[in-house]
Amino acid sequence: PASRTNNTNTNLHQPKRNPPLLDLYPPLTFAYNVQTMSRPTSTNILDRNLGRSGGRSGDVSLSAFAYIYSELVQYHQGRAASISELERRLESAGYGVGLKVLEMTAYRAKETKRETRLMSILHFVSSSVWKSLFGKAADSLERSIDHTDEFMIIDYEPIASTFVSVPQDLGSLSADAYVSGIIAGVLDGAGFSARVTAHSVKVEEGEYTKQGGNTMTGMLPRKDKAVFLVKFSPEVLSRDAALER
Amino acid sequence: MSAPVLFVIVGKNEPLFEAEIDTQSSAAGQNDLSTRQNYFVLHSALDLVEKSAWTTNNMYLRVVDKVNHQQVSTFLTAANVKFMLLHGGKGEEVVKNFFNEVYGYYVKLSMNPFYKYDTPITSKAFDARVRAAARAYLS
Numbered sequence: 001p002a003s004r005t006n007n008t009n010t011n012l013h014q015p016k017r018n019p020p021l022l023d024l025y026p027p028l029t030f031a032y033n034v035q036t037m038s039r040p041t042s043t044n045i046l047d048r049n050l051g052r053s054g055g056r057s058g059d060v061s062l063s064a065f066a067y068i069y070s071e072l073v074q075y076h077q078g079r080a081a082s083i084s085e086l087e088r089r090l091e092s093a094g095y096g097v098g099l100k101v102l103e104m105t106a107y108r109a110k111e112t113k114r115e116t117r118l119m120s121i122l123h124f125v126s127s128s129v130w131k132s133l134f135g136k137a138a139d140s141l142e143r144s145i146d147h148t149d150e151f152m153i154i155d156y157e158p159i160a161s162t163f164v165s166v167p168q169d170l171g172s173l174s175a176d177a178y179v180s181g182i183i184a185g186v187l188d189g190a191g192f193s194a195r196v197t198a199h200s201v202k203v204e205e206g207e208y209t210k211q212g213g214n215t216m217t218g219m220l221p222r223k224d225k226a227v228f229l230v231k232f233s234p235e236v237l238s239r240d241a242a243l244e245r
Numbered sequence: 246m247s248a249p250v251l252f253v254i255v256g257k258n259e260p261l262f263e264a265e266i267d268t269q270s271s272a273a274g275q276n277d278l279s280t281r282q283n284y285f286v287l288h289s290a291l292d293l294v295e296k297s298a299w300t301t302n303n304m305y306l307r308v309v310d311k312v313n314h315q316q317v318s319t320f321l322t323a324a325n326v327k328f329m330l331l332h333g334g335k336g337e338e339v340v341k342n343f344f345n346e347v348y349g350y351y352v353k354l355s356m357n358p359f360y361k362y363d364t365p366i367t368s369k370a371f372d373a374r375v376r377a378a379a380r381a382y383l384s
Contacts, residue, residue: 046354046370046374103323103355112303112304113302117302190323
């Protein structure tokens with residue numbers, strides 16, 4: 001008993017078969033073919049441009065960074081048992097970043113040269129690395145008078161601790177431990193192993209020379225500057241002394 | 246050159262990447278013995294690389310070792326990752342361009358947040374690109 005509706009899909013058990021694209025949408029098929037040939041969906045990281053122009057396009061808003069960073073600090077704070085452990089966790093979080101920043105900044109500088117001397121790697125950190133991370137060079141680089149293996153990088157506006165207030169019971173913890181981890185990563189990667197610690201030092205009267213307040217965040221000038229103390233290991237110093245001759 | 250080139254990336258403790266690239270399109274099965282010998286020659290040149298690493302601040306260290314008719318050229322990245330190439334006497338410029346291209350790929354690879362520095366490179370895409378670069382520059 002053939003019914004008049006033989007051709008239509010009245011059988012509910014059979015899945016509805018869609019007609020092939022070719023039949024229904026000829027103009028779109030052509031576009032569809034072109035789309036599959038150029039494969040826009042997957043771009044391998046190795047094909048992407050690194051943006052050698054100097055990183056203007058890579059600017060991130062300070063508030064976005066501060067927000068993510070506060071989450072990072074809270075995460076570690078919940079898992080650390082002591083102040084020094086928290087500091088160590090933040091430093092190791094920054095260490096990996098430092099290694100990558102070293103490669104990236106050196107590559108972007110376009111000249112295939114590495115730093116082999118102590119002073120030149122310190123200059124590299126305080127100017128090139130600082131510029132690529134924070135948009136400006138570090139405010140000063142000093143050598144300690146008491147210890148020949150200690151150097152200080154000073155930043156008057158450290159962005160990691162801009163929106164952080166450290167409670168009394170956490171004492172000397174500096175939120176810039178992340179940045180000191182970054183510096184340690186850069187130095188270690190380049191072959192100058194060092195211990196880097198962040199300290200918050202009160203700014204002296206008249207020391208802060210920026211006019212018109214804090215141009216970056218629009219807030220009043222900070223009372224504390226961040227001092228990153230870099231202490232090199234002995235073999236680095238002896239190697240550098242040997243190269244001097 | 247009929248001899249294949251051996252390209253190795255060496256980190257602080259161990260090789261991170263190895264590729265034996267036959268620049269001739271017809272790849273006859275490489276003799277196992279000479280492969281092992283090549284690795285040996287290349288790794289024994291590491292001492293010389295260490296020695297000359299601190300004397301210059303160029304990344305490209307040119308030829309650091311010559312054994313029989315083969316030469317080892319080295320390129321050192323900012324983070325002291327060594328790219329070493331064992332070859333049968335390619336020109337300096339040619340090798341330098343190859344190293345620069347691989348350097349670009351290496352930096353891009355290290356931007357991957359899941360790639361830990363100084364660990365073996367397992368990315369097939371990286372391997373494919375290094376081989377393509379070798380074929381482009383070194384044949």
